[in-house]
Amino acid sequence: MLDIKITKTTAPKAKPTDESKLGFGKIFSDHMFVMEYDKGQGWHDPRIEPYHPFELSPASSVLHYAQEVFEGMKAYRSADGKILMFRPDCNAKRFNDSCDRLCIPTIPEEDFIQACKTLVELEKDWVPYAKDTSLYIRPFVFAADDGLGVHAAHHYIFCIIVAPSGAYYAEGLAPVRIYVEDEYIRTAPGLTGFAKCGGNYAASIKSGELAQQLGYSQVLWLDGIEHKYVEEVGAMNIFFKIDGKIYTAACTGTVLPGVTRRSVIELCKDMGYEVIEGKIAVEDIGKAGEEGRLEEVFGTGTAAVISPVKELRYKGKDLKIGDGSIGELSQKLYDTLTDIQWGRTPDTKGWVVTVCEA
Numbered sequence: 001m002l003d004i005k006i007t008k009t010t011a012p013k014a015k016p017t018d019e020s021k022l023g024f025g026k027i028f029s030d031h032m033f034v035m036e037y038d039k040g041q042g043w044h045d046p047r048i049e050p051y052h053p054f055e056l057s058p059a060s061s062v063l064h065y066a067q068e069v070f071e072g073m074k075a076y077r078s079a080d081g082k083i084l085m086f087r088p089d090c091n092a093k094r095f096n097d098s099c100d101r102l103c104i105p106t107i108p109e110e111d112f113i114q115a116c117k118t119l120v121e122l123e124k125d126w127v128p129y130a131k132d133t134s135l136y137i138r139p140f141v142f143a144a145d146d147g148l149g150v151h152a153a154h155h156y157i158f159c160i161i162v163a164p165s166g167a168y169y170a171e172g173l174a175p176v177r178i179y180v181e182d183e184y185i186r187t188a189p190g191l192t193g194f195a196k197c198g199g200n201y202a203a204s205i206k207s208g209e210l211a212q213q214l215g216y217s218q219v220l221w222l223d224g225i226e227h228k229y230v231e232e233v234g235a236m237n238i239f240f241k242i243d244g245k246i247y248t249a250a251c252t253g254t255v256l257p258g259v260t261r262r263s264v265i266e267l268c269k270d271m272g273y274e275v276i277e278g279k280i281a282v283e284d285i286g287k288a289g290e291e292g293r294l295e296e297v298f299g300t301g302t303a304a305v306i307s308p309v310k311e312l313r314y315k316g317k318d319l320k321i322g323d324g325s326i327g328e329l330s331q332k333l334y335d336t337l338t339d340i341q342w343g344r345t346p347d348t349k350g351w352v353v354t355v356c357e358a
């Protein structure tokens with residue numbers, strides 16, 4: 001149990017009034033959680049302070065060597081007046097798996113969850129009210145040694161900030177076009193693909209920008225060795241429905257193990273679908289598409305929940321999926337999952353955690 005010292009702001013900000021213009025991660029609340037680590041001392045001084053910039057040495061290790069890890073989750077305002085979180089235990093565990101890979105000291109899962117819940121409860125008035133809006137929670141940790149030596153740092157800062165965020169889809173689920181990247185790679189076996197670390201994103205921005213210039217919203221990554229098997233999309237896992245069966249890449253080290261991904265797999269199995277986690281060749285997807293057997297493609301992630309895909313571009317050819325509208329399963333998964341997350345349906349899975357009364 002952390003002994004969290006709370007210092008409240010004396011200058012609270014005005015909360016956004018137009019919740020249709022929140023966007024994502026642009027506005028932050030009044031407070032932040034901070035905790036520090038020093039070698040020999042462990043994690044210390046857990047506290048909530050007024051939201052403020054960090055003062056860092058220009059030689060801080062994270063700025064040079066990117067020893068950093070983050071998480072992404074949401075707090076939801078339920079119709080019956082509660083603030084909810086979705087499977088925070090999964091994020092706490094994944095955070096530590098990421099930390100372990102980046103040589104960052106781990107944080108006990110119960111402390112990670114306590115820190116998130118305490119901050120969210122303090123900021124509960126920042127959880128927006130409009131349909132499909134939420135308070136995005138961004139925990140992160142970074143190396144803050146003052147010096148340029150390359151080694152695991154001795155000093156770390158763990159921080160949580162929260163951002164009221166808008167409905168991802170303003171007008172219903174909008175299918176997207178995806179660019180299959182066959183030149184650059186995101187990761188490879190032995191690298192950091194399974195870790196949620198900033199470095200993975202740094203390496204992927206160039207492809208994302210190129211795809212956007214061509215009119216595609218995100219990149220679909222292929223495996224780093226043969227450039228043959230589909231892995232995941234930008235910040236989402238990806239699923240294919242072929243001949244009534246559901247396929248997604250296995251989490252064997254190169255794919256980020258999404259919380260939405262594992263929830264969707266469970267829901268699909270509940271609905272009676274066969275779910276195959278394995279190696280899926282991009283050529284086989286193209287073939288299934290040409291033969292009319294590719295029924296649906298969708299991404300999964302905390303931000304969008306479900307993101308239907310209407311088109312894949314691979315080696316100069318556009319593969320259209322269905323008639324370009326949202327697949328039946330995509331819509332059903334979106335409805336089922338968001339009903340659970342926003343507390344509109346009883347949680348028979350034990351996935352929802354109540355933070356506080358709203």
Ligand SMILES: *Cc1c(COP(=O)(O)O)cnc(C)c1O
Nearest residue numbers: 235236237256258259260301302
């Ligand atoms: C966060 C993330 C996902 C989705 O994970 P969720 O836990 O479902 O939000 C997928 N891929 C990458 C690369 C990510 O960073």
